[in-house]
Amino acid sequence: MGSIDRYIFRTTLASFALVLVSLTGVIWITQALRGIDLMTSQGQTILTFLGITSLVIPALILIISPIALMIAISHTLNKLATDSEIIVMNAAGFSPFRLFYPFFYATCVVALLVAFISAYLAPDGMRRIKQWDAEITADVLTNVLQPGRFAQLDKNLTIRIRERLPGGILAGIFIDDRRDPNERVSIVAEHGDVVKNENGTFLVLRDGNLQRFELGKRDPALVTFVSNAFDMSKFGNQGHDVTLGIRERYLWELFSPSEDDPVYKAVPGQFWSELHDRLMAPLYPFAFAALTFAFLGAPRTTRQSRNFSIGGSVVAVFGLRMAGFACSVMAVKSPAAAAVQYAMLVAAIGAGMWLIVGGIVVEPPAGLMEAINRSNARIARLFGRPAAA
Template identity: 45%
Template sequence: MGQIERYIMRNAAVAFVACLVALTLVIWVTQILRELDLVTGKGQTFAIFLTVTMLSLPALITIIAPVALFIATLYALNKLNGDSELIVMSAAGMAPARLLRPFAAIMLVVSIVVAAMTIHLMPASFAALRDLITQIRADFVATIVKEGQFTTLESGLTFHFRQRSGDALLGIFMQDRRDPERTTIYLAERGQTVDVDGQSYLILEKGSVQRQEPNSRDSAIVTFERYAIDLSSFGQDGGEIVYKPRERSTMELLFPDKEENYYKMQEGRFRAELHERFAAPLYAIAFTLIAFAALGEPRTTRQGRGSAMAAALIAVVLVRIAGFAASSALVRTPAAVVGVYGAPILGSLGALFLIFGGHGVKRRISRLADAAAAQLAAFLPRVRRA
């Protein structure tokens, strides 16, 4: 790679890193604000709060990285054109393939990183997050519930105790309405959490369990002297952690347990998650090529670059929306897998056609974009006057 290519690569790489960091921080802050309830409402330490938000970063980066690369490519090409460097390179006989080479190198590196994150790191982080949330829920007596307050542990699950007496809780009330077909109420004079073989249990003493069945006016009441509740079952089915498709490794998606009840109910989501992981790196390629197709040719000061950028942005949005739509359709029908891979591949092929052979088509698109921009510019003053 020559000195010119290294110069272009350095500008594009710096712009990419800056965009990636800025966009990630902005979106990460929104995640932090959303999870702030862990500290303020659920009594967790700042370390737990920071761990939860950090575990969401791989998923954010896999989505943000292609967008950051698209913005960086536009910025680098626009800067080269603004400084007349593209015109000089073109006049010196620099072919489009040579100009594309540094962007292609960055594009391949980003694609490989995104592939590694979507195939391995992202599901591992989601699984770790699920384990951590389960641990937080299991430790709710020590960290979440407050004396004399009704606390909603999750949707449909409410806990209350009158007061503490050492390590014990007195006057316990717990209502479980997570199952819409049945409401269960636990009442106990006394309760205490214990750990057995790494599992947390709430041991209730001298109380009753009331179950209200649907279409029944009477409740079934069972009294007890001692009753144990597995705290790790909160938010889970059958007392075990059931990992969602995005929380499972790629090997588990490739070779799922077809006898598992959850898989039978969510087979479409397993299929969509698997193909979405494999298709994710293709968007870094498609977005880079679209940006290069829009601004890869030198333009004079009279030729506006804004319309070309707008056209590239619209193309990127359309490609990503098509990918999301195909992924959603894949949950219902396996035939939609064509669209999951087709959206980024067609976007890449269309951009390559414009870069290397579709100069006439590109000029017509540019004229249409310029005309649309001119009409919009003429329309806005009329709107302001109105």
């Protein structure tokens, strides 16, 4: 790879990284705001909230990466054209196909990233989200214990909390424990929090008092405490099983699903549709790169407009992506839709490479440009201004 190739390669990847981080950050924030109730209603900490919401980032990168690559290639080519570098390289003997080399190398890097995320990282993040969510949902201390309600965890055990404070702190705790037939224990505490360790799950009560009514005694025993641990291990349900959905399966699990898998038995079409989506994910960067370069990579002078080429590349890329989404939906019931999607990708890559190798400049038809010029002239006369040449 020569110095020019390295320069274009670095510029493209740097632009790709900037666009990818920006778009992913914006979309991640919009997705994360939907889960804000995880902290407010269930009393989770900010670290738990950020941990769960950040696990969706690989899935976002999987979709955004080809689009970010298209924007990066467009930016790099526009920069080279504005500085007349494409004209100089063309005059020095660089054909459009030769100029495509560094963009192809950058596309290979993006395709490898997409393949790794598609096969392992994205499903791993999704299954971690599901497991984490199941643990929170199964935890009685975050779901059954609702502020202002008396929760009967056992036949003879009742707990009430007044409110949840930031950081998972419980305020105004009342416990009525009658599980021992020989005594009744009532506990009132100002605050408390949940502690989980290898010994189990405990509700650590702080600044409260305990009244013990023993059978055969008239007066209760009153104990004031600064800290007291109440065992809640029986109600933690730590061994909650999670059924993995299709998007939580690794690529190799989609290749050979078990015949006894209940999800596979219920929706086999979705399994194969997801498998084809994963296999085609690394092909989209090549299709997007070929189409974008085909529209914008030809040498032009600074006087020639690039607006049509930019608009044409955007329409071609987003049209291909939308058609791909439609085929993915239809592939659930019709396997032929997956074949159509493969054909579209191969056709897009082939058409782009044909334009690049042939050095064909994609320009609007002359009739269209004349119609636009006539329209501009009429608008100029309507407003009493001379039309631009």
